[in-house]
Each structure stands twice: as structure tokens, then as C-alpha cells.
Amino acid sequence: MEKYILSFDQGTTSSRAIIFNKNGNPVSVAQKEFKQIFPKPGWVEHDPGEIWSSQISVAAEVVSKAKLKSDDIQAIGITNQRETTVVWDRETGEPIYNAIVWQDRRTSDYCDFLKKEGHEEMIREKTGLVLDAYFLATKVRWILENVLGAKEKAKAGKLALGTIDSWLVWNLSNGKDHITDVTNASRTLLFNIHTLEWDKELLELFKIPESMLPRVCDSSGELSMTSGEIFSKKIPITGIAGDQHAALFGQMCTDKGMAKNTYGTGCFLLMNIGDQPIISKNKLITTIAWKIGDEVNYAFEGSIFIAGAVVQWLRDGMGLISSASEIETLAAKVESTDGLYLVPAFAGLGAPHWNQHARGTIVGITRGSNQSHIARAALESIAYQTYDVVKAMEADSGINIKELRVDGGATVNSLLMQIQADILNTRILRPEITETTALGAAYLAGLGAGIWKDIDEIKSKWKVMESFNPNDKIPVQEMLEGWQRAINTTNCWSKN
Numbered sequence: 408m409e410k411y412i413l414s415f416d417q418g419t420t421s422s423r424a425i426i427f428n429k430n431g432n433p434v435s436v437a438q439k440e441f442k443q444i445f446p447k448p449g450w451v452e453h454d455p456g457e458i459w460s461s462q463i464s465v466a467a468e469v470v471s472k473a474k475l476k477s478d479d480i481q482a483i484g485i486t487n488q489r490e491t492t493v494v495w496d497r498e499t500g501e502p503i504y505n506a507i508v509w510q511d512r513r514t515s516d517y518c519d520f521l522k523k524e525g526h527e528e529m530i531r532e533k534t535g536l537v538l539d540a541y542f543l544a545t546k547v548r549w550i551l552e553n554v555l556g557a558k559e560k561a562k563a564g565k566l567a568l569g570t571i572d573s574w575l576v577w578n579l580s581n582g583k584d585h586i587t588d589v590t591n592a593s594r595t596l597l598f599n600i601h602t603l604e605w606d607k608e609l610l611e612l613f614k615i616p617e618s619m620l621p622r623v624c625d626s627s628g629e630l631s632m633t634s635g636e637i638f639s640k641k642i643p644i645t646g647i648a649g650d651q652h653a654a655l656f657g658q659m660c661t662d663k664g665m666a667k668n669t670y671g672t673g674c675f676l677l678m679n680i681g682d683q684p685i686i687s688k689n690k691l692i693t694t695i696a697w698k699i700g701d702e703v704n705y706a707f708e709g710s711i712f713i714a715g716a717v718v719q720w721l722r723d724g725m726g727l728i729s730s731a732s733e734i735e736t737l738a739a740k741v742e743s744t745d746g747l748y749l750v751p752a753f754a755g756l757g758a759p760h761w762n763q764h765a766r767g768t769i770v771g772i773t774r775g776s777n778q779s780h781i782a783r784a785a786l787e788s789i790a791y792q793t794y795d796v797v798k799a800m801e802a803d804s805g806i807n808i809k810e811l812r813v814d815g816g817a818t819v820n821s822l823l824m825q826i827q828a829d830i831l832n833t834r835i836l837r838p839e840i841t842e843t844t845a846l847g848a849a850y851l852a853g854l855g856a857g858i859w860k861d862i863d864e865i866k867s868k869w870k871v872m873e874s875f876n877p878n879d880k881i882p883v884q885e886m887l888e889g890w891q892r893a894i895n896t897t898n899c900w901s902k903n
């Protein structure tokens with residue numbers, strides 16, 4: 408009887424479940440969106456109960472859609488939106504506050520305060536991260552400071568914290584396992600990426616009691632087990648990784664110098680840098696790519712906060728298009744933006760600029776500018792932001808990125824992919840299976856369950872569907888100079 412892997416892909420806007428067969432091919436997919444909560448400008452929350460219920464309902468749906476039984480599922484892999492923070496009561500299993508989402512900026516001022524106090528360098532050395540509201544630690548601190556009685560409960564060891572992987576495993580194991588994998592741990596500002604342990608000095612700085620922390624495990628192996636009540640039989644959980652790390656694995660970027668870019672709400676570019684945690688000089692993040700057995704792989708990461716979301720904004724905020732796919736036709740009506748630039752710094756600027764106070768800017772408007780110029784500028788802004796990150800990575804690693812593997816919702820846009828190839832002057836590879844996040848979790852789970860014996864066996868499964876080659880007739884240098892001026896204008900206009 409054939410065995411299958413069930414992949415949980417818990418994303419920022421939806422929960423997805425995909426079943427993969429032994430050849431690494433998707434057999435069935437189910438997806439459910441859930442509520443985005445915006446209590447104040449700059450604040451973003453999710454209901455952890457809804458995250459759990461949506462995830463478990465798509466898991467049940469995908470099994471029945473594939474006409475399978477729990478018995479047919481050999482292993483579960485989990486991948487998740489990272490940094491999003493849940494704090495819950497160990498006894499009742501109830502969250503004490505909504506999940507604070509990675510996009511949430513409420514702790515920006517506190518991060519500025521810590522920078523002024525001179526903690527940034529120490530944090531960077533230990534965690535590989537920049538001191539930013541994006542990560543978990545300041546979100547937990549906010550919950551402890553603002554939820555009535557939370558600090559006391561935490562001190563008494565009654566509260567647990569976790570990223571979404573921890574929250575899902577806690578519920579899947581019915582409160583038995585409180586774990587996280589190294590990749591998710593490396594997004595907290597509390598984890599030392601050199602020693603692979605929680606760091607006491609950092610816990611003290613953020614005033615987070617050690618008793619709240621999950622146990623850190625590998626990304627692949629026998630990690631946990633579902634309790635008897637979830638499916639009709641207990642299923643081992645054998646793969647866990649943050650979504651971007653899973654995508655890097657799903658794209659089989661397993662050798663030093665290989666890179667992938669995921670074009671979703673934001674863009675996440677990761678490059679495998681091998682087994683040493685090099686700290687970037689160009690404001691990139693150093694993160695753990697995965698840990699399998701004794702082998703740890705590290706990656707450079709550049710997170711771009713707004714990518715596909717700029718297309719959503721043109722649709723929902725501006726009414727310029729009625730569906731995301733229309734942007735391709737609208738932008739293709741012009742061959743150039745004629746000097747118009749859109750910097751989508753709606754939530755600040757991420758890597759490598761890191762200006763949390765920056766806001767969106769449109770420059771270079773003339774009497775001749777029209778909707779198509781704006782649509783094209785929006786697509787170009789995604790490609791330029793990617794260019795900035797790639798150049799920082801190349802400078803830091805001394806490695807020239809020869810090809811970029813791509814995935815995520817916006818990669819269906821072939822014009823965007825061509826613009827990206829032109830601006831980067833690099834080949835862009837769109838794979839056969841673009842659900843690489845879920846695929847990566849399935850690969851990790853399959854390895855952990857012994858379905859595949861090693862990475863080499865998995866490598867043969869990854870296949871290119873389409874490649875985009877740079878067009879050398881495009882005046883890229885001139886375009887890039889304009890982009891740099893647009894970024895300077897955005898920084899100039901921002902408050903700090």
C-alpha cells in the first residue's frame with residue numbers, strides 16, 4: 408500500500424494542507440483563509456484558535472479529497488509563517504492574547520530604545536538578526552507587559568510561548584509536546600545560532616522567563632506524534648521548518664551559494680551559506696537553514712516586507728485592477744515606466760535598508776504618467792528590492808548568484824519574472840512544483856520518516872518548468888540609478 412506525507416503550510420493569510428506521494432508530487436490540496444485583525448494602525452493580529460481550527464479542518468479535508476484514510480499517512484511535515492507569536496496558558500491551553508503577527512510594528516519604539524542603549528551589536532553577533540519589531544522577543548515582552556496578570560503567571564511557570572509551529576504541535580499532541588525547530592528558534596532574538604541554545608543574557612534583556620520556552624529540536628527526525636484524538640490513528644510529525652527555510656529546502660538549494668526567492672505578500676530571499684554562521688556586514692539576516700542530524704546549514708536572508716502586497720494595494724486600495732492577474736496586461740501596455748518609481752515602503756523598508764519609519768513613495772510623475780506606468784513601476788519595485796538584497800548577499804558571501812530559483816503566488820506573473828531576470832542580469836528558474844514551502848516540509852518529513860534515504864535521492868525530484876533569461880538590450884544601469892534615487896527620497900521623507 409502506498410504511503411503519503413501530509414504537509415501543513417500555515418501561512419500569513421491562509422492555512423493550507425497538501426498531500427504528497429513518494430515521488431514528491433502533490434496529490435491533493437485544501438486551503439482556508441482566516442481573519443486578519445488590525446486593532447490599530449501598524450498592529451496586525453490573528454486569532455490562534457482560528458489558526459488551529461483552519462489548519463486542522465484543511466488537513467481533514469485534504470485527506471478525504473484524496474480518498475485516503477489516516478492509515479495511509481506515514482508522516483506529517485509542518486511549515487509556518489515565522490515570528491508570529493502566541494503566548495498561552497500551559498494548564499488550559501488557552502492563548503492569553505491574540506497572536507501578534509510578524510508584520511506588527513507596535514514594538515518599533517522599544518527596539519529604537521534598545522538600539523540607543525547599545526544592545527544591537529551583541530544581539531546581532533549572537534542571533535544573526537537585526538534589532539527589529541519583526542521578531543518574536545519584543546512581541547512576547549509586549550504581551551507580558553500589557554496583559555493583566557501575565558507577568559506574574561509567566562514568573563510562576565504557567566505560561567508557554569511559541570511561534571506557530573509550537574502552537575500547532577502543542578495542539579496536535581494535545582499539550583504533550585512544547586517544541587520548536589531550530590529554524591523557528593532562530594527567528595526569536597533569543598536563540599544563539601552559534602551554540603544552538605537559548606541565550607540567558609538575551610532572555611534577561613527582554614525579561615522573558617526561561618520556563619516559557621519550547622524545547623528546540625532538529626528540522627527532520629522523530630519530532631512529535633499526533634494524539635489519538637486528532638486522526639483515527641497516531642501519526643508521527645517528522646519535519647518542521649519556518650516557511651522560508653522549508654522553501655529553500657523544497658527548491659533543493661542544498662549547496663553553498665544556491666538561492667531562492669519566494670514572491671508572496673512579501674519577498675523572502677535566502678541563500679545557502681554552508682555550515683558556518685557568517686554575520687553579514689550589509690544588514691542581512693543570518694539564519695539557520697535547517698538542522699538534519701548533526702549537520703547544520705546556515706543561510707543569509709533578505710526579507711522584503713511588501714512585494715505581492717503592492718499588487719493587492721493596487722487592486723483593493725487604488726481600484727486600478729480588479730484581480731491580481733490583471734496587473735500583467737496593464738503593465739505590459741508600456742515598455743518602461745518613463746522614470747516613474749514606486750517604493751512600496753508601506754510597512755517600513757526591510758533588508759538591506761531597514762528603515763522601520765519609511766513609508767510608500769511615488770516619484771517621477773509627469774503629465775504623461777498613467778495607470779500602466781504605475782502598474783509597471785509596482786512590478787519593477789519587487790524586482791529592484793530583490794536586486795538590492797542579491798547585491799548585499801553577493802558582497803557578504805563573495806559568491807556570485809548564478810541563478811535564482813523562484814516560487815510563491817506572484818511568480819505566475821511571467822512579465823515580473825522577465826523584469827527580474829533583466830534587472831538582476833541572472834537566469835530565473837521557475838520549478839515544476841511551485842508549492843515549494845509545503846514541498847520542503849514534505850521533503851524534511853519524508854527524510855525524517857525514512858521514506859527517502861538522503862538529500863541526493865530527493866534532489867533528482869526537483870525539476871525546472873520555465874527559465875527566464877536576461878535581455879541585455881534593457882538600460883538596466885540607468886534604471887537602477889533611478890531606483891537608488893527613489894530609495895534615497897523615501898529615506899529622506901521618513902521621520903527618523
Ligand SMILES: Nc1ncnc2c1ncn2[C@@H]1O[C@H](COP(=O)(O)OP(=O)(O)O)[C@@H](O)[C@H]1O
Pocket residue numbers: 418419420421670671672673714715716717718719731732733734735815816817818819820823
Ligand atoms: N499575477 C500576479 N501578478 C503579481 N502578483 C500576484 C499575481 N497573482 C498573485 N499575486 C500576489 O501574490 C501574493 C499571494 O501569494 P502567496 O504566495 O499566496 O502569498 P502568501 O503566502 O504571502 O499569502 C499576493 O500578494 C498577490 O497580490
Ligand SMILES: O=P(O)(O)OC[C@H](O)CO
Pocket residue numbers: 417418419420487488489490509649650651671672673
Ligand atoms: O506567510 P508568508 O508566506 O507570507 O511568510 C511569512 C514569513 O514567514 C514571515 O517571516
